[in-house]
Amino acid sequence: MSSAEYVAPTPGMPCWANLMVSDLRVSQAFYTAVLGWEFRQSSLGAGFLVGSAGGAPVAGIGERRAGFAPPSAWTPYFAVSDADLTAARVQERGATLAVGPVALGEGRAGLAADRDGATFGFWEGPAPAWSVGEGSAPARLDLQTRDVSEAAVFYGEVLGWGHDHGIDVVHRRDHVLVEREGKEVLSLWRGGAENSADPQTWPQWMVNFAVDDVEHAVAMASEGGGEVRVPTSAWVPDGSARVLRDPDGGLFTVSERRR
Incomplete structure (x- = not known):
């Protein structure tokens, strides 16, 4: 990827999505079959691949270090102006700072878990020209959480959501929408159960990928060692998205690409 394809992302907005897995080869084959991605090696080395569609980056998949095996989960990264300040805000508000901030390529990254345990990352520096709901980027980000208002x-305090960058937080009856310049970027829904035996109901961020044929993606997921899950929460809008589990346990959703 050339430097011309990197931009200064809008602070507070998602700027990337990433998945850490136990077997990079298996995951590469799975997401190639299900989502039609092509993969290339990234500047971070052989253990980290960038998935692309139509030549444009979609998301990253990296291999976990041996002996380091947290649950596999798709993780959104949010752009911030100051990674150190963001890390301090995370800790001041009773959440968990798991990693960083650490220097990574041309920027600095941190990994955290909110007060309910949902994992998210933050990034200071240039990022791919990538915006949720546009082009090859994921179609949506949805947070399943215990208390939507909280x-x-x-996230508003940690990431600096506000009108300075055209960001609006819209409270609905049972969920919250975050919009930028009038366009929905992500949503927060009630439904996370911290002590549930079912990983599908844990507080977590769900990444939705648009596909041309949902049923084909579902079939390929089943053939590729994945699993189709029954939606249990309101963040599956109008029943249009399907919940899939990859061979490493990572959950994500697919929906029909808007024409």
Whole structure:
């Protein structure tokens, strides 16, 4: 990827999505079959691949170090102006700073978990020209959380959501929408159960990928060692998205690409 394809992302907005897995080869084959991605090696080395569609980057998949095996989960990264300040805000508000901030390529990254345990990352520096809901980027990001209002306050304070960058936080009856310049970027829904035996109901960020044929993606997921899950929460809008589990346990959703 050339430097011309990197931009200064909008602070507070998602700027990337990433998945860490136990077997990079298996995951590469799975997401190639299900989502039609092509993969190339990244500047971070052989253990980290960038998935692309139509030549444009979609998301990253990296291999976990041996002996380091947290649950596999798709993780959104949010752009911030100051990674150190963001890390301090995370800790001040009773959440968990798991990693960083650490220097990574041309920027600095941190990994955290909110007060309910949902994992998210933050990034200071240039990022691919990538915006949720546009082009090859994921179609949506949805947070499943225990308390929607509390989560909206937490992320708003940590990430600096506000009108300065055209960001609006819209409270609905049972969920919260975050919009930029009138366009929905992500949503927060009630439904996370911290002590559930089912990983599908844990507080977590769900990444939605648009596909041309949902049923084909579902079939390929089943053939490729994945699993189709029954939606259990309101963040599956109008029943149009399908919940899939990859061979490493990572959950994500697919929906029909808008024409």
